[in-house]
Amino acid sequence: MSLKALKLTLVKAWPGALWLIIVAGPLVILRVNEITGRVEFVAERVVKLLVGAFLAAFLWGLFRQLSGSPEGRKGNPPPLKRLGLSALIGAFISLKVNALNKSRLFWVIVALCLLFFPLMTSPYALKVATSVLIYIALGLGLNVIVGLSGLLHLGFAAFYGVGAYAYALLGHYLGWGFWVCLPLGGLAAALLGLALGLPVIRLTGDYLAIVTLGFGEIFRLLLTNLDVTFGPRGIGQIAPPGFFGLDLNQTFKPFLEANIGLNPAMDLNKVWIYLIVLGLVALSVKVASRLENSRLGRAWLALREDEIAARAAGVNIAFTKLTALALGSFFAGLAGVIFAAQITFINPPSFSFMESIYILVIVVLGGQGSIPGIILGATIITVLPEFLRGSDNYRLLIFGGLLVLMMVFRPQGLLKRGR
Amino acid sequence: MLPSDAPTAGNPILSTHNLSMRFGGLLALSEVSLAVKRGSITAIIGPNGAGKTTLFNCLTGLNNPTSGLITYRPQEGQTVNLTHGSLDKAARLGLARTFQNIRLFNELTVLENVLIGLHSRLKAGLWGALTGNKKTRAEEALALELANDLLQKQGFGDLTKVLAKNLPYGLRKRLEITRALAAQPTILLLDEPAAGLNGGEAQDLIKLIREVKSEGNLTIILIEHDMSLVMSVSDEVHALEYGRLIASGTPAAIQRDERVIKAYLGEE
Numbered sequence: 001m002s003l004k005a006l007k008l009t010l011v012k013a014w015p016g017a018l019w020l021i022i023v024a025g026p027l028v029i030l031r032v033n034e035i036t037g038r039v040e041f042v043a044e045r046v047v048k049l050l051v052g053a054f055l056a057a058f059l060w061g062l063f064r065q066l067s068g069s070p071e072g073r074k075g076n077p078p079p080l081k082r083l084g085l086s087a088l089i090g091a092f093i094s095l096k097v098n099a100l101n102k103s104r105l106f107w108v109i110v111a112l113c114l115l116f117f118p119l120m121t122s123p124y125a126l127k128v129a130t131s132v133l134i135y136i137a138l139g140l141g142l143n144v145i146v147g148l149s150g151l152l153h154l155g156f157a158a159f160y161g162v163g164a165y166a167y168a169l170l171g172h173y174l175g176w177g178f179w180v181c182l183p184l185g186g187l188a189a190a191l192l193g194l195a196l197g198l199p200v201i202r203l204t205g206d207y208l209a210i211v212t213l214g215f216g217e218i219f220r221l222l223l224t225n226l227d228v229t230f231g232p233r234g235i236g237q238i239a240p241p242g243f244f245g246l247d248l249n250q251t252f253k254p255f256l257e258a259n260i261g262l263n264p265a266m267d268l269n270k271v272w273i274y275l276i277v278l279g280l281v282a283l284s285v286k287v288a289s290r291l292e293n294s295r296l297g298r299a300w301l302a303l304r305e306d307e308i309a310a311r312a313a314g315v316n317i318a319f320t321k322l323t324a325l326a327l328g329s330f331f332a333g334l335a336g337v338i339f340a341a342q343i344t345f346i347n348p349p350s351f352s353f354m355e356s357i358y359i360l361v362i363v364v365l366g367g368q369g370s371i372p373g374i375i376l377g378a379t380i381i382t383v384l385p386e387f388l389r390g391s392d393n394y395r396l397l398i399f400g401g402l403l404v405l406m407m408v409f410r411p412q413g414l415l416k417r418g419r
Numbered sequence: 420m421l422p423s424d425a426p427t428a429g430n431p432i433l434s435t436h437n438l439s440m441r442f443g444g445l446l447a448l449s450e451v452s453l454a455v456k457r458g459s460i461t462a463i464i465g466p467n468g469a470g471k472t473t474l475f476n477c478l479t480g481l482n483n484p485t486s487g488l489i490t491y492r493p494q495e496g497q498t499v500n501l502t503h504g505s506l507d508k509a510a511r512l513g514l515a516r517t518f519q520n521i522r523l524f525n526e527l528t529v530l531e532n533v534l535i536g537l538h539s540r541l542k543a544g545l546w547g548a549l550t551g552n553k554k555t556r557a558e559e560a561l562a563l564e565l566a567n568d569l570l571q572k573q574g575f576g577d578l579t580k581v582l583a584k585n586l587p588y589g590l591r592k593r594l595e596i597t598r599a600l601a602a603q604p605t606i607l608l609l610d611e612p613a614a615g616l617n618g619g620e621a622q623d624l625i626k627l628i629r630e631v632k633s634e635g636n637l638t639i640i641l642i643e644h645d646m647s648l649v650m651s652v653s654d655e656v657h658a659l660e661y662g663r664l665i666a667s668g669t670p671a672a673i674q675r676d677e678r679v680i681k682a683y684l685g686e687e
Contacts, residue, residue, distance in 0.1 A: 287549055294548035294555070295541045295562075302535045305524035312479070312522070314510035314539030314602065323545050 009061040016057030021049060114278055118271040119256070122263055126274055128386055130342055133277040134335050135378035139362040140281075140288045140371065141331025146360065147368035148297060149324040150304025152209040155196075155216025156359050159189040159329040161223065161351030163336020168235040168346055169228070178241035182337050189333025190326040197325040201318050204307070216356055223348040234347025238340050240269035241276060248272055273342045280338070284331060288371055291327075300324055301369075361399065365406060367413025376414055430495065432457040432638050433478065433606060438487035440473050440662075447473040448484070449662040455606075455655075457492075460632060460639045462649045464673075465659035466682060471642045472519055474659070475610055478640075479516050480504035493605050511539045513605030517595045517612065519642075525584035529575055529594060532583050533566040536601030566601065573597045573627075589620045593627075600631060607631070609641040613648050621648060628652050650674065658682065 029045050118126050138160060145153045163185035170176040170184065200211050223229045248268035256262040291297045299320045302310035311317060340346050362381050366373030384398075406413075431454035440448040447470045455461045463471045476482040478489060480501065489501040493513055501509060515536075524532050541562055547555035570579050573593060578586070583594060592612065599607055612628075613621045625648055632639055643649045649656060649670065656673040658666040660682040666673055673679055 290551045291548050294551075294559070295538060295543045296545060296548040298531060298535050299538060301527055301531065302524055302538075305526055306522050308481070308506065309518070309522035309524065310535070311481075311506035312510055312516055312518075313535050313598065314507050315535070316507050327545075 010058060013054060013058040013061050016060060017050075017054040020053040020056060111282075115275070118266065118274055119262055123265050123267060123270065126266070126270055127342075128383060130270070130274045130277055132379050132382045133274070133281045134339050134342070135359070135362060135382050136281050136375055137277070137284055137331055137335040137338075138359045139366065139374040139378045140284050141328040141335070142359050142363050143288070143328075143369065143371070143374055144291070144300070144331070145324050145328040147363050147370070147374075148292065148304065149300040149321065151321065151324065152205065152212075153325075153328075154209050154213040154353070154356055154360070155219070156212075156328075156332060157351040157353070157355035158216040158219035159193060159332035160336040160339070160355065160359075161219060161348075162189040162192055162329075163333035164340040164346050164350070165223065165229060165235075165336075166333070167337040167340045168238050171239055172235055178239065178337070178341055182334060185337035186330045186333035189336065190330040193325040193327075193329030194322055197322045201321055213353070213356075216351075216353060220348050220351055220353075223351070229348075232348060234345060236345040238344045238346070240344070241272060241341050243272055270342065273338060277335075277338050277342075280334060285371055285375075292369075292371075296320070296323060361403060365403070365414060367415045370413060370415050373413050373415035430457065430492070431455050432492055433501075433640075434490050435474075435478075436488040436490070438474070438477060438489065439485050440470070440477055440482060441485040447662050448477065450487070451659070451662070451664045453657050453664060453667060455638060455640055458632075458636065458638055459654040460628065460641070460652050462653035462656045462670075463640065463642045463659060464644070464646075464649060464656060464679075465665075468661075469659040469682075470662040471659055472610060473662075475516065475608055475640075475642060478509075479514050479608060480506045480509040510602065513602075514608060515599035515602045515604035515606070516608035517592075517599055517610055519610040519614070521591050521595050523583040523591060523595055523598075526582060528580050528582055529570065529586070530563075530566055530579040532594060532598050533570055533601045534562055536598035537562050537566060539602050569597060569601055589616055592616065592620075592624075596627065603635070604637070606638045606640060609639065609643075611642050611644065613643055613645040621645060624648070625652055 029042050029049055117129060121129075138156070141159075142153065142156050145151050145156075166185040166188045167178065167181040170181050171178075176184075196212070196215055200208055203211060224232050229235070248271075253262070253266075253268055256268075257264055299310065299315045302313060302315055303317065303320050303324075307317060310320075339350075343350075358381060362374060362377040364377075365380065366375070366377030434452075434454040436452050438448055438451040439446065451470075451474065463474060465471050473482065477484045478501070483503050487502070489504075491499045491501045491512065491514075493499065499512060501512075504512075524535060527535075541558055543555045543558055546552075547558075567579065570576075575590070575594070575597070578590070583591065586594060592615070596607075596609065596612065599609075609628075613624055616624060628639060628641075629652065631637055641649075641653070653670055656666075656668065656670050657664060658673060658676070658679045660678075665678045665682060666676040668676070
């Protein structure tokens, strides 16, 4: 490698370093004092940050040169990378800087970006983004059960499946539409949550985990073996959600393509689903944060911390557990209906034990009980495998490693629940 | 129906009648009949293993007695049978308690601990929590105010946002009492409140007990080994030994009681 190339790498490292400073800077130089709850500025870390960022960017450039990556590639990075980067930047900025969290303008910008995202991107990236949102909804649901109430639930995918199958079957047999099935799917899941909750009110910890695990497997086996659900073949041709009876692709697509530059490969039905789930997630975040600071939310936390002390404070354990299970399952049911509409074909393996584990990982990775943590966790868990697509076989291995590292270095999750 | 010979003299707020509690082969309480006067401070004393905590657990519904009767009269003319109660029901009826091994919500803040203590005084249910309607918001604001006031008064001024597990021992004990007080109980049951406290902290505790008693229309029952505390604050003392009630009376009378002296010091 010539000296000139090395020089070039040195120069080119600057923009990368700057980017790193913007993204990771707040994480390094700001520290939350756990006693006072204030954000403190740590001056002595600034030098570390500058040197570290530059070094990292330089090494990355060197690595790219040595590994023979196309140097000086023109044009935009592929859409997925753009999505991943913007998601990560957005997540870090919104979660770490408290001042921004409170500014209304910031949230308006975030909302606009998310709303107009489909116009600027490819169908593939949109699909990934929709998945992220669905997993956020699932994570928020499971968070009520595991994160806030401390009930270890290993069969959560079953409730997700109830929503999805409710829509698919009601659509197939009765011809019911998306908007009728959305609340019905949620309610069906909530009722099943209650049905599971009643016999296990007295169980906690490992015993509850075993029961929920078994419950999830029973559900999947039922789906596989019943004729009504078309067994392992699954159900296809699930209708997209309606929009006032209009065919979206015929009505709006030519206009959007001509005037706004919509990607011609984009299916407007998918865009509509993205927008629906975006609205639903926004609503869920709102409701979830409200729940956390309510009498019921505190009862869940009390239940998690010490059941006897909670009872001594007058908390009705049965009611508290049942509402947690029902409400968490309701979220999952809604997510299931949207999942079915998005993917248009569902079969039992979509709701396997692994799926339950993925959702659990989102909650644990993000930080139990923390809503920003769940958003970050869902993004990582959904986007990371897309990056790792080449090494598909190692995906689970990498996940496992990630979890072990998490438990060693940050057992409270990436973003701890703030107060 | 109550048996006619239930101890009702002097209109006690809480009384037990022939209360027995058996754990397998162990008779933890044996035919204990006692009455707690309304507005009094009553101490339960006895050597380790005498059944004091079991008595507390029966009174607050954590355990249900094998036989016997517990009668609670929250107000004049109102009678509640607590014999087969449960911990949360007793709490909602106005019996707040602390535990011998402090039971705080460790991963929650001091403020959250007290807010949970307020649980039985608030009404918001699932619907209120989901919609965050006006009534719920007003109630939540009131709860915050009540909790903060109480914490200020109990000297937790700057510590409301600290996690309960990070408090020093003395403050943890105090927080548990504060949490119980948040429920505005009719009867406060303290299980060894002075255990592990140093001299100054114990003095503060005595002050606290006298204060809360004089401010609220509160009845206090406490289990305690610290005899100077028992003798200085209590109106009446009940002594237990091997699950039996061996003596009841004023502190002065209990100090002279031969069976109590025997239970504590042994025979010659």
